[in-house]
Structures are given as C-alpha cells and as structure tokens.
Amino acid sequence: MIKLKSLAHLFLAVTVLTVISSCIQLSDRQYVQDNPQYRGIKRVVVFLQRWPAYLQLSGQSDLSEDFIKKNTHFLGPWEPAASLNPRALDIKDIDDTLMGEVLLEALASKGYQPFLAEALPGLAAAPASVSTMMAQYQAMDSGVDAFLFCFYAPTVYLSYSPAGQAAPQNRSFSLLEVADLADSGSLGVTWAGPRAALAPKNSISHGFIYISITVFKALDWQMLWEVAGSKAGGRTRPWIPQCPPGPTDRNYWADSGIIQTLMVNNLKCRLRHLIPNAF
DSSP, X not given: OHHHXXXXXXXXXXXXXXXXXXXXXXXXXXXXXXXXGGTTOOEEEEEEEEOOTTEEETTBSOTTSSOOOTTOBTTXXXXXXXSXXXXXXXXXXXXXXXXXXXXXXXXXXXXXEEEEOOOOTTOSSSOOBHHHHHHHHHHHOXXXXXXEEEEEEEEEEESSOOSSOSOGGGSEEOHHHHHHHHSTTXXXXXXXXXXXXXXXXXXXXXXXXXXXXXXXXXXXXXXXXXXXXXXXXXXXXXXXXXXXXXXXXXXXXXXXXXXXXXXXXHHHHHHHXXXXXXX
16 A cells, blocks of 8 residues: 555656656747747857946946947947946946856856957957957857857945045945945945935945846847846846845845845846846
C-alpha cells in the first residue's frame, strides 16, 4: 500500500513537471515565432556612457527623455544641464567598471555572450553618433551579432537643497562625500523611507541608477529593443516589479557600501525583467 502511494506521488510529480515544462516550451516557441529578428543574436558588444545629472546632450536634457537612436550622439557633444535639481548628486563610486560587470552578468544570465567595447581609434574625444560607432566597430570585428548602447546616471537625492555650497551638483561625488555633506564628519547617512516631502533633514531621500539602453542588430542596424527610464520599446517583456528599495514608513542608517549595494541590486532586479532571453 505504501509503495502504491509512493508510486502515485512520483507519477503526480512527474506529470506536473512535464506540464510545466511543456508550457514553458510552448511559451518560448511562441516567443521565437513572434520575434524572428532575435534569432542568432549571441555575441553582443556593449558601449557604456556615463550621463551625470549636471550635464545634458544637445537638444536632450535627460536620458529618460528619449530612446537612443542611430543618429544619437553617444559621445556628446555634452553641455551644462539647462535645469538642475538642487538635491540631485552624481555618484562616482558607480563607474564604467561596475556598470560593465552588472550589464555583462545580466546579459550572460539570459544566454548572450556579451563583452565590453574597446576604445575606437579617433573617437575618444570627438562627438560621434551611434551609426558612426557601429560602422567603425564592424570594420574591426565583423563577427558581432548586436550592439548595445547604454547611458547610465547613478544619482542620489538629498532630502533638502544643501545650503552654503558652491553649486555642489556641478561635479560628481563619492558616497562618503554625500554622507559628509548630509551630516558633517559622518561615515553614514539616514536613508529615508518616506519620499522627500516627509524625509528627515540630513538624510537622502532616494538613490537610483537611471538607464537608457538600445540594442541594434549588427546585420542591418535594426532596433531590437530599447529602454529609456521607465519607458520600454520592442520585445523586452517589460513587466517590472517594485524592485526594492521602495517607499516605507521607516528610516534606515546606511554607509557607503550599503547605499551602493541598494542601488546596484535595484538595477540588477530591473535588468532581469527588461532583457529578453536569447534563443
């Protein structure tokens, strides 16, 4: 009798797993049929560009304002931001090295073979459009399947506008400097649970890594998917949960390591839902 029950349980478990597996396969099959342009996309070269809160592109004040297109000047020209949020500080602890690691890990987890682009000869200091960069890179490496261009803006918001500072938002800050700016001599700062209107003085109200990403197919430079702030286009499967940390009714003390971890983990969570699977 016990053996029969065990066999019945085993049969039930196998049946459930088979049904789940079949559903996943059917889902993926439909996804492949609906998106033939994704077929064969494996090797992805990644171009990163920091977008500090105190700068803007000519004709675009914020990276969330518009998607990266073929005619976007990815390497500038940069100019001072026309409108500055006095509470927003660009965070230099989150740099190309860290962002590159996060993006490559996120892409690899979805089945891609990503790598960071080398500096292109003659383009280091000159304004260059996305199409110019793709053409020059293809001349160097014809084996790439797709180009990923990413603007990123790691930003911390103080709960108040700092007084007596000489335009502090016109440069990048380390997280230790943010703590000292909020509370002189401190190695940490209060991360406010409520948003800025209810946040205590000498705290930060939010920390966020804004991103704008567009992926182009190398064969014909067709846009595959794109993200700009909270907007998404193409087949990104863009359902994004409330990735922590979200607003709460509690305040927390955080040092520079905790703040960086919270910001980076939030980005990892968003990328997990934005990046489509490779097939």
